[in-house]
Amino acid sequence: xxxxxxxxxxxxxxxxxxxxxxxxxxxxxxxxxxxxxxxxxxxxxxxxxxxxxxxxxxxxxxxxxxxxxxxxxxxxxxxxxxxxxxxxxxxxxxxxxxxxxxxxxxxxxxxxxxxxxxxxxxxxxxxxxxxxxxxxxxxxxxxxxxxxxxxxxxxxxxxxxxxxxxxxxxxxxxxxxxxxxxxxxxxxxxxxxxxx
Numbered sequence: 001x002x003x004x005x006x007x008x009x010x011x012x013x014x015x016x017x018x019x020x021x022x023x024x025x026x027x028x029x030x031x032x033x034x035x036x037x038x039x040x041x042x043x044x045x046x047x048x049x050x051x052x053x054x055x056x057x058x059x060x061x062x063x064x065x066x067x068x069x070x071x072x073x074x075x076x077x078x079x080x081x082x083x084x085x086x087x088x089x090x091x092x093x094x095x096x097x098x099x100x101x102x103x104x105x106x107x108x109x110x111x112x113x114x115x116x117x118x119x120x121x122x123x124x125x126x127x128x129x130x131x132x133x134x135x136x137x138x139x140x141x142x143x144x145x146x147x148x149x150x151x152x153x154x155x156x157x158x159x160x161x162x163x164x165x166x167x168x169x170x171x172x173x174x175x176x177x178x179x180x181x182x183x184x185x186x187x188x189x190x191x192x193x194x195x196x
Contacts, residue, residue, distance in 0.1 A: 001051045003169040006062055007176060008119065009042040011163045012130065016083070016155055017041045020100065023132045023153075027098075030143055036134045043081075043102065043128050045162070046121055049169055059166075066164065070182050072118035073162055078187045079111045083130070083155040086148045088141065096141035098148060099129035115162070160184055 012020070020041035028037055050059040082103040089097040102108070104127075112126050133144060161183040165176035 001054060001060075003049050004052045004059065004166050005047055005049050005169050006059065006179060007047045007165040007167075008045040009163050009165060010045065010081075010128075010159045011161075012041045012043070013157050016130070016157055019153065019155065020130055020132060023100075023148075026147075027133050027144055030147070031133075031136070031140045034133060034136055034140070036131065039131070041130050042163075043130060043159075045115065045126070046119065066180055066182070069118050069120070073115070073182045074185050076111070076114050076118065076184050078158055078160045078184045079108065080156050081108065081128070081159050083153060083157075085153060086132070086151065087129070088145065089127075091135055094138055095135045096138060096145075097131060097135055098133045098141065098144060099131050100153060102128040102130070104128065158187075 017040060024037050027034065048062060050062045052059050083100050084103040085101055087099060087101045089099070091097065104112075108128075112128060116126060132148075133140075136144070161181050163178060164180040164182070166179035167174040167176045
């Protein structure tokens with residue numbers, strides 16, 4: 001049996017993916033190639049490694065887990081996520097990650113908390129974001145960040161499902177492929193005072 005990595009993400013629509021791709025291309029012009037420059041834009045939720053049955057190609061532990069959590073995920077309504085500019089993570093003194101920031105108002109924070117609860121994620125705090133240049137050197141970051149500070153990027157999109165991606169753990173040439181999609185429920189209806 002081989003191990004596979006299962007990455008749970010919120011995929012973004014094509015217009016957002018195109019915009020993130022354009023930011024990555026601009027980075028390449030200034031710093032050259034970097035890891036993740038061809039990765040599809042997404043919001044990472046969690047990654048789990050599991051053994052995969054070679055006959056059925058199903059993960060041993062995660063198959064029943066995904067069946068169980070699917071019921072809860074389907075009760076979480078679709079939600080509009082807002083992209084508001086750029087920010088960065090610091091990885092020690094030598095590396096930085098530049099990303100498009102997801103606005104985390106109270107309602108959106110609670111929505112992500114519901115996803116964490118459904119997936120039984122206890123310890124990890126979510127900081128939803130869309131990576132543009134991940135774990136680049138501080139020197140490279142210092143070239144890029146002043147350019148991002150001059151840019152504005154605001155967008156909104158509807159998160160309609162969780163996507164689970166899969167790739168072989170020990171195969172550095174393997175790329176993530178869609179393993180499963182779990183749709184969120186219908187969007188919460190807006191209440192209009194005076195209308196029944």
